[in-house]
Amino acid sequence: xxxVTQTPKFRILKIGQSMTLxxxxxMNHNYMYWYRQDPGMGLKLIYYSVGAGITDKGxxxxxxxxxxSTTEDFPLRLELAAPSQTSVYFCASVGGxxxxxxxFGDGTRLSIL
Amino acid sequence: xxxxEQSPQNLTAQEGEFITINCSYSVGISALHWLQQxxxxxxxxxxxxxxxxxxxxxxxxxxxxxxxxSSLHITASHPRDxxxxxxxxxxxxxxxxxxxxxxTVIP
Numbered sequence: 001x002x003x004v005t006q007t008p009k010f011r012i013l014k015i016g017q018s019m020t021l022x023x024x025x026x027m028n029h030n031y032m033y034w035y036r037q038d039p040g041m042g043l044k045l046i047y048y049s050v051g052a053g054i055t056d057k058g059x060x061x062x063x064x065x066x067x068x069s070t071t072e073d074f075p076l077r078l079e080l081a082a083p084s085q086t087s088v089y090f091c092a093s094v095g096g097x098x099x100x101x102x103x104f105g106d107g108t109r110l111s112i113l
Numbered sequence: 114x115x116x117x118e119q120s121p122q123n124l125t126a127q128e129g130e131f132i133t134i135n136c137s138y139s140v141g142i143s144a145l146h147w148l149q150q151x152x153x154x155x156x157x158x159x160x161x162x163x164x165x166x167x168x169x170x171x172x173x174x175x176x177x178x179x180x181x182x183s184s185l186h187i188t189a190s191h192p193r194d195x196x197x198x199x200x201x202x203x204x205x206x207x208x209x210x211x212x213x214x215x216x217t218v219i220p
Binding site for chain 1: 115117146148154155156157158161199201207208209210211212213
């Protein structure tokens with residue numbers, strides 16, 4: 001089982017560029033999440049999805065967009081990259097609600113210069 | 114104000130010591146998770162609990178729902194336990210995370 005796969009692992013962007021962070025899971029999980037992790041801060045929720053076709057904003061959604069066209073894929077889009085978006089991004093999935101552990105991808109380290 | 118507070122922020126221990134990491138939360142929860150993040154960055158789930166106590170090898174997690182407090186204990190600590198330990202709570206809608214406890218175990 002691959003679990004949760006994130007690509008790319010590292011990326012450097014210039015201010016104003018756009019990119020998509022990819023996230024795929026092969027566990028048939030309904031719930032998927034995008035987090036960012038800044039130094040000295042806890043993980044912050046950007047967007048989440050409870051199933052294909054359904055997405056919702058988390059705590060820090062500004063500057064990001066998501067889509068969930070299939071159960072497996074949950075890409076995160078940055079339209080106009082800003083230095084404040086320099087962070088490590090984690091995708092996670094959960095099979096059910098509170099009685100299931102989260103499965104995390106390995107993270108994407110993104111720098112905006 | 115953070116929904117989840119962890120202590121200590123940093124912890125250094127000698128190999129073999131008994132270690133305790135604490136987590137307090139201020140919101141109603143369905144479950145509490147303990148996560149481990151290794152220096153390479155990957156995050157794995159250690160425990161998920163909604164009451165009582167769970168044990169896995171040298172790791173023990175407890176939760177007191179009335180006091181809104183959880184502890185993670187590591188018995189006979191080993192250098193390979195060096196990592197950041199993160200407490201997370203699930204409210205029924207989303208997860209909230211503590212800032213983590215960085216543990217270093219010295220041989």
